Structure formats: structure tokens, C-alpha cells
Amino acid sequence: MTAAKGALRSLLRESDLPRRRVALSILTGSAALGSAVGLSAIAAWLIARAAGMPSPADLALAAVVVRFFGIGRGLFRYLERLVSHDTALRGVVALRARVYERLADARVDAVLGLRRGDVLARIGGDVDAVGDAVVRAVIPLGVAVVVSGIAVGISGFLDPAAGVVLAAAILVAGIGAALLTWRSARIAAVAGVAADARVAEAALSGLDGAAEHRVWGTAAAAHDALAEANAASERAQEAAARPASLAAAVQQLAAGAALIGSLAIAVTSANAGDYGATTAAMISLLPLAAFEAVNAVPAATQQLFRSQQAARRIVAMAAAESPASSPSPAPAPSPAGGRYTAEGAPAGAPRGRFPVTGPALELDRLSAAWPGMAPTHPATAAVPGGGVLAIVGRSGVGKTTLLLTLAGVLPPAAGEVRIGGTPTRRDLMGPTIGMTAEDAHLFGTTVLENLRVARGDVTEEDARETIALVGLDAWVAGLPDGLDTVLGSGGNTVSGGERRRLLLARALLTPQPVVLIDEPAEHLDAAGRDALDAVLGRLRDEGRTVVIVTHHLHLTALADAVVSLDD
């Protein structure tokens, strides 16, 4: 709980919320709801005074003030909403950039999970939820405190006893509702999230597996599984709704008690001659308007809870690499050919840089593993600079893990990898080593910009040449705007085979002297395999050192060395 609270606070601090803007939002919000309280009090005074049948001139000022409050409410509310939303949006923008930066430096296993759609949607939703804490929690709570203070102040000034009654009722309504709502939100978070996951699983199984259910005759079972998950979810919601309903009832009760108490005190005191009719009327009618601000507490509490959970997830996901596990930057290994720099190619490096000779690569009884997983069979192999190393093995044997270890992302479970004679390090990824994962991302931008992900200075000419090499020239020619067609929208979808070939083209355009390619042959048709051969041939001509993970033995003919992870 404290961790969650701390997470929200630190995220809000990082998003550089301007305190003065938040204060201004609370001020205008309080002016808006305060107008309603003022309207109620002055209108009560006006009616009470008028009942004494004074000269109409005695009412003139009160009449003006009543109208002012009538206008003030709408006006201040508008200002408050503008200021508070602008504040929150500035915060969200800063927060989003900050989350991106945190993620860019986050532990690699966290980053690798980012490609999953559900994770992504959650980050987007979570960032917005943290931003909502300002508009929907901090400001309404601030306004509730200020306006309740004003109402209690007026009432207490007129009659301290009435002030005490109103204050007690508002405290019960505010704190009681907040506690009950918090409880409800916690029940929903614990039981509800698990129930929702079950519902989503059952629903997706019913949808994605519909054809299978028809063939295997399991449609009724799928329907029942969903009905059961639905029922469990309803039970979880019911449990959460109980304290929430109680919170609403408590607020109603507190408002009613304040009304009864104030009326009793005012009428009794007025009858005893302690004060006049106008005071009695104001005290009696004030509770009717005083609870509007405090009635916003349940929604604000719920938002606060939601924002805290979101903040905690963001902080956990973006947990920065602990300095201990990150090897300190050291000079890059001295290259075999001596013709590339530690920084690899600077972004502006001309394509004519190649051929160079990439560094030699040695695996010395290397065994790789994710923390807590079984390590791979020890592998020993060496390729000279500019060579091609193929990694083969059974499904799930850890080929991709080994690749990540080569790249220095994971520390070796045992043994050693040497690149250009020195052990591989995490900071080589990027400057020296470029990796194309099996599920590398195609961005929702143009074909050309997607190729420029490899290198910022890819020219149209470079792009066309590479596109032709992977056999996509006809496909690009068929796109409405050629290389400038935005992918992934308006029907410009990319098939699995086209995607693989685009990624191969991108891998070829990378500037790094060491190129790692993961499982490029999966789901590739004959044309795709030709493209792969062409790319491997070109990489070899350029003198780069290549590591390729594959199931397909025909590729191993192109390799200078083969590592098998099978026993």
C-alpha cells in the first residue's frame, strides 16, 4: 500500500505538475461550489428578511449577491475545468515521455514484454490513469476540503453548536465514504481482476476457437465455460458493490442528520431569542447545499485507488536496471580488421563503409539461461571476422536465449562469449551488435521510415535497392504511395511473408558490424527463403559477422560454423 502511494507520488513528481496550477484549479473549483453554498445562504437570508416585510430597498444588495452567485457557479466551474485539464494534460505528456525514457533504460526482460498488445494497452491506460489522479482525485478532494471548510465556517460563525453538528456530519460523509469506497476498490482489485482475466480467457476461447469448437463439437462446453466465468465475475462485483452502496447510504444519512440537527438548533435558539430569523434560516438551509462537494469523495477515492495501482504497475515495469547488474562501460574490443570504431557506424556513416571485416566470434563452453530456467547445453564454436554462425536446435531448447547472451543482454550462465577477442558486454548492443528479433516491430509509419529504423540516413536509393534484393519491389510498386505508404492503416496491411522480408531488408541496412537474426525461416515461403539467402550473401560480401538462429538445415550450408543445442 505504502509502496503504491509512493509510486503515485514519485510519478506525479516526475511529471512536473506545476503546483500553482493545481492550487489555481482548487481555488476556481472551490469558487464554483462555494457559489452554490453562498447562493443557498444568501437566498435564505433574503427570504427570511423579506418575511419581515421591510422596504424593498433593504433587499436590493442581497438580490444582487444572489444573482452574482447564480452566475459565478457556471463561470468558475468552466474556468476550473479548463485549468485543471490543462494541468493534468501537461502532466500526462511529461509522464509519458518519462515512462518512455524509463522503459528505454529498463531491464531488458521488461522491455521484451512490451510488444504484447495487452501490455501495451495497459501502459497507455495506466499513464492516463495516473494523469486522471489530478483532475478526478486531487482537485475534487481539495475542493471538498475548502468548500466544506467554508460551509462549516459560516455555520459556526452564526452558531458554534450548528457548526459542530455540520462539521461532524461532513466528516462522517467524507471520511466514512472514503474508507468504504477504498475497501470496495480493494475488493474489486483483488477478486475482480482475477475474475476479469477468467472472463477474457473464456470469451477469447469462444471467439478465436469458434471454428475449432464447431469441428470438435465443443461449442456448448465453451459457452458454459463463459457462463461460469461471467457468474464468478458477477459475484466479485457484487462483493465490491456492497461497501460502495453503503458509502452512498452513509452520505445520504449524514446529510439528513446535518439537516435535522441544524434545523433543531436554529429553531430552538431563535425561539429562545438568541438570534433572529435571518440567522436561523441561514443555519437551517445551509446543509442542503453544503454536501455537494463532499459527495464527490467516493468517485475521487476510487480514482485515487485506480491511479495508485496504475502508478505501481508503471514503476514496477519500468524498474531501471540495477547498477550492479549492468557492466560498467569499458573500451570496445579491438576489432580484428581494425576498421570499425567502438561506436559502430555513426548515424551519418555512408553506406560505402562496407566492406569491412567484422570481429571474430568465439563461444567457449557457453551456456545461456534466463534467471531460474534450465541452462542450455554448453556450446563451443568460433567463426572468423566476416563469418556466418548458425544456431540450430529443438523448439524451446533456448536458441533465442543463446542469441541474447551473445548480444550481451543476458549474462552467460556458464562459459564465455568473445567478440573480437574480449568478452561480450551489454553496451555492445547498439554500437557493435544489431539484432533482428523474430517478432521485431513494424512501426505505423511509411515503408521508408521503417527501414530508417536501422539507420537514420537510409536514402530512397538505398531503400529501393534493398527492397529489390528481398524481392519486395513488386509489392512496393503496388502500394498506393510506394515507399511513402503508411503501413498498418487503410488496408495497407502487411502479410506475414512481406513482414519477414521487410525485417530482413532492415537487418541488411543496419550499420553494426555484427548482425544477429532470429528465426527468419519460420512461415517463410520459397520467395522468402530466396530473400534470406540473398541477404545472407550480401552481409557476407560486406564482411560482417552474422549469427543466425534457424530450424532450417539448408541454411546451415551457408554457415561457416554450426552450433547445435541438442544433446
Added chain:
Amino acid sequence: MRPLDPRLVGRIGPARRYIVTTALLGLATAVAILFQALLIARALAPVLAPAPLEEDGLGWLGTLVPEDARELDTALAWLAVVVAIRVLLTWTQERLAHRAGARVISELRSQVVDHAAALGPRWAASGEGTAVATTVTRGLDSLLPYFVRYLPQLLLSATVTPLMIVVVLGLDWISAAIVIGTLPLVPIFMILIGYTTRDRSARHLEAMQRLASRTLDLIAGLPTLRALGREHGPAARVRELGDAQRRATMGSLRVAFLSGMVLELLTTLAVALVAVTLGFRLVDGAVSIETALAVLVLAPEVYLPLRMVGTHFHASADGMAAADAAFEVLETPVASPGGSAPAPNLAGATLVVEDLAVATPDGRRLAPGRLSMMARPGTVTALVGPNGDGKSTALAALMGLLTPDSGYVAALTPEGRTDAQDVIASDWSQQFAWAPQRPDLGPEGRTLSLGQRQRVALDRALSAGRPVIVLDEPTSHLDRASRDEVIARIGAAAATGATVIVATHEADLIAAADTTVHVAALEVAR
């Protein structure tokens, strides 16, 4: 923008019952509010009046709350009862709202999933088909705030507001005239403002969504950027996109909040006007003090539900959008494949495909395009061809899961030839043992890796004992040893007399097949 979808009332039982109950509770709340106002007026009037009150100042409404409520103790006792009733009503309403919301969501979710499943694989591959997953998982959740927050206020504005107007009219026609005069202005102004700003808001909203999705796209690509050492550039881009998004949002909010301001302004100003006119008429003795107090307390209550409807407007928009998405699926007619004749036994039957063509969702290609083939029992038939040219679709048509745009699938048995489109679809489909590309193995399957899932699905298909075995890329995600084993098992299954049909790129499997069929797509002439 409709506030309430008639299809919710018409087709979803829990929604209908909830609406009726909530309307009744709303009426009860209105009566309680009325009594509260009259009691306050009775209790406070003797204090304010310069001389002891003689007449009943509440007119015919005075019969509801007799004059003895001018005694403080009586009034307080009555008020305590009213407050208790209001607490009970609030609690009941909240409980019912949460329960009904959850029930309606469950009900809609089940109906949508069942209907979407019945719509078949072609619909599932279309844009609507892919959106339905979002609808049934997260989309429908926005119906909960709609039912808990918005709908009760909507029904209160249909019950409390008119009842209060009648009461105010009974007390004081001038105040009622002010209320009745301003009340229609509220929706008129809101519609006017909404109408003139709709296009602008929609444009802004679209720009906002585009910007948000581009930021997420950058985050999604972070692993890729990092693998290429290019992760640090885009932070500035994220900030830029965010700032553009903020400006777009604020632009639309400045306008969107206007309607809220008009709403607040009109309603509060009207209450202020009622108070001021009451004050000046009290001086003249034109209105009784009890009436003035009752009207003063009741006037804000007339507008309160309307204001709350405005406050929860976004809940309405989201809820209606979710309901819309659900009903759009439910109203898509099911074109179920197959007919009514009993299906022949496919054991020993030869399956024939002639001129089979299925249009892709975008309608640009036929994939497969005019496929003809034959699959004999006891043999392995391999479908080969480029990705996306219709191998999986051909398999689905073969199993009777979809109706082709042209051509047909038939079975040749000793009794003669039977067209798949003439027989009961489930009788036909359930004679196939199928391992699709991405098998769905239910909740327990989700913990397995792709390769493991593939193995489980293959095991199920090869050991089901069904006459026809259909395998879609059975060797992908498998290593060499498992691949050889699978190829051997496929041959063994054919040897027992099963008709085996596979879609594959795998050279060894193609070599092991008895027949190879090339599947190719056709461009649709424009």
C-alpha cells in the same frame, strides 16, 4: 446521441427490469424530497413570520403535511422518517444498479460471443471480427458506469423533474413559470452547442486518438529500437506528440466545456431568480412564507437530475458506444453454411473440390482462386503455395466451416456424390480432425509455448479416429526430430485408411505426400 438504446430495453431482460425498478425508486425519491421540503417550510415558517401564522400557507399541498408539523418536535420526527426512507432508497438503488450492470454485461457478452462464433471464420477475419474481442473483454465494461451513474439520473430527470414542476406550480405559479421558462432552454442550448461543435470535436478526438496510438506504437517498438541501439532518439518525439495531443485536446475541451457552463449557468441563475422574485413578493405579502420556503428548497431539486445527467454525459456516450458495438454484432445476419440433409459417412469417401473461390475480406483477391483438387482415403494430400494465397481458407471450406463464393466441396461415396452445402453442417464438420495453425486449447493451453501447443493439437487430431485429418502447417515451430516424427505419424494415419490433407511449406512433408496441390490466389479484375 440517444440517451437510451431501445435495443437494451427490448432484448436484454435484466436491463428492462432494472429500468422499471429504477423509475419506481426515482418516483419514491421524488416524493421523499417533496415531503422534506414541505416539512422544512412548516418548521421554519413560524420563526420567520413577524406574526403568528393563521392560514395554511401551502394550499392544497398542505394536506400532505398537516399544520401540526409547525411544531418543531413533530417536524423533526417526520423528517427523521423521510431521511431514513431516503437512505434506504439510495442504498437499494446503488445495490440494484451494480447488480443490474454486471448482469447486463454478462448477458450481452454471452450473446455476442455465441453470435460471433456462429458468424463463422470469414466474418471473424473481417475488420468487425477482429474488433469483437475488444468489445467483449474491455469494451462492455463501460456499461457499468452507464448503469450505475447515468441511467438513474436520466430516469430521475424523467420522474423527479416533472413531479417537482407540478408541485411548484401548485405552490406558486410565478416561480413555476420561471422554471418552466428556463427548463427547455437547457436541452436547446446543449443541442445547439453540441451541434455547432460536433464536427470540430470529432476531428479533435480523431487527432487525439491518432497521436495516442502513435506514442504507443513507439513504445511497442522499443525492444526493436533497443536491439538496434536506436532507443534514445524517440523520447523527444514522445514529448512532441504529447504536446500536440495536449493542444488538440484543450482545443476540443474549451468548446466541449461550454455546454457544461451553459447548463450550470442556466440552472443556477434560474434558482437565483426564483429566490429574488420570491423575496420581493414576500415584501408585498403576495406569497406566503411557507410557500416561499418550500419553493426555495424545491427549485434546485428540479434541475439537479438534469445537471447530473450533464455531469455523467461521458458515461452515457461510452456506454452507448459499447452497446452499439455489441448490437452491431448481434444484428449481423448469420449465413450458416450447409443444408438439411444428413451427411454421408466420410470414411472411405473421396473428397472433391471444384473451382473453389473465396474472396479476401478487402475483396481484392480470390484466395484460393478457382481451386480444384481431390483427396482420396488412405492418402496424404499436400496443399502448397505462397502465404496468403488461401491454403487455410481452402481447408475451412473443405470442413464446411464457410460457404465459398463459387465452386463446391463434395464427397464421393459408393452411394453417389453429396454436396457439402446440402447437408447438415455440424454432421459434416464433425467428421474432420483438425489441427489449425494457432490451436485454441482453452485456458490450460495458454501456458504452453507455441511448439508445445502445436504438439498437443497434432496429438489430438492424429488420435481422434475421425475419417478425415486436416493439418495446417503441422511442422512449423517444431525441431527436426519432432518434425520427422510428425511426418511419420501422418503417413501412418493415412495407412490406416484416413484421408489426410495438410497445408505446408515443408519440403520433407511435401515429399512424403501422395498428391501435391498448388493453391494460388487470383486478382479480382476491376
